[in-house]
Amino acid sequence: MGESDDLNVAGGMGELTHSGIVVEYSWANDSGLSYSTDYYVCINGLSDDPLQLCVLVDFENLEPYTSYFRLESSGIPPAGWVVNPLDLGWTYFHGGTSVSFPVTRSNPSSIAQGESIEQIKLAVRGYADYELTDLRSQRNFTVTYHFIDRMSSVWAILEKDTFDASTEAWTGPSLSVSPKYYLSSPYSLKSRVGTLSQGWSYSKSFQINYSMAYLICPIISNNGFSSINIDGKPCFAVTSGAEEEWCQLTIPLGRGSTTVSIFGFPTSDIPGDHGLAYMDDVFLIAK
Numbered sequence: 001m002g003e004s005d006d007l008n009v010a011g012g013m014g015e016l017t018h019s020g021i022v023v024e025y026s027w028a029n030d031s032g033l034s035y036s037t038d039y040y041v042c043i044n045g046l047s048d049d050p051l052q053l054c055v056l057v058d059f060e061n062l063e064p065y066t067s068y069f070r071l072e073s074s075g076i077p078p079a080g081w082v083v084n085p086l087d088l089g090w091t092y093f094h095g096g097t098s099v100s101f102p103v104t105r106s107n108p109s110s111i112a113q114g115e116s117i118e119q120i121k122l123a124v125r126g127y128a129d130y131e132l133t134d135l136r137s138q139r140n141f142t143v144t145y146h147f148i149d150r151m152s153s154v155w156a157i158l159e160k161d162t163f164d165a166s167t168e169a170w171t172g173p174s175l176s177v178s179p180k181y182y183l184s185s186p187y188s189l190k191s192r193v194g195t196l197s198q199g200w201s202y203s204k205s206f207q208i209n210y211s212m213a214y215l216i217c218p219i220i221s222n223n224g225f226s227s228i229n230i231d232g233k234p235c236f237a238v239t240s241g242a243e244e245e246w247c248q249l250t251i252p253l254g255r256g257s258t259t260v261s262i263f264g265f266p267t268s269d270i271p272g273d274h275g276l277a278y279m280d281d282v283f284l285i286a287k
């Protein structure tokens, strides 16, 4: 028996930025990644209000002494946002950590212009004392969120893949339609998922004759998603997404011919282990 459910936010990517005091960046440092502090969220069908978002931040203490660090807003957030501080604890010279910084934003019911771009200003601050009163270093950075309403009339719908009649030209080592989960009855597209080296993935090629496009992919999996490759290059990392819940990836694409591949995490640390994922009601919108 199939299950249908609302969606959760997933997706986004991070950027590498530098500071003489504190280095923070928000995603993997693999060569070939396209760094950006932009995150993308398609608002349609999401179950959460407010939206539970997270900013991936890695930081390193480059000052030659131990400080106590806090990650917090460095300005008044835009309307609808809640940005609470997160204490990171003390860190030695060259010590650091990676955190998923939770922030929330009220879920926009619609966006007439199709896309709303909002920025939140954050700071990692280093203090000499654990009471966090003696500030001695600070690094500011800005994160940009793109909220996309695919129902807006500004978008041309280039593709809608329901998988109810076929695999819709998606390819992968182990793809088939399945009734176990779906958003549109009776089928979704099932894949095994595993590590990049195992090669389990969803892939499809698109020809986009528009200046901008978004590929919106709701997926439910018993693990998560590690990487989104575009034309063979890892370009986006998924920042959130719960196991066993529908998660909606939103992937920005540009003009031209593009192949998108979505890879999963292994289900455990056991080499060769793999899980299953189900994708349904994929949209490609453009303007």
Ligand SMILES: [Ca+2]
Residues within 6 Å of the ligand: 162, 163, 164, 182, 183, 184, 185, 186, 187, 188, 280, 281
């Ligand atoms: Ca379907």
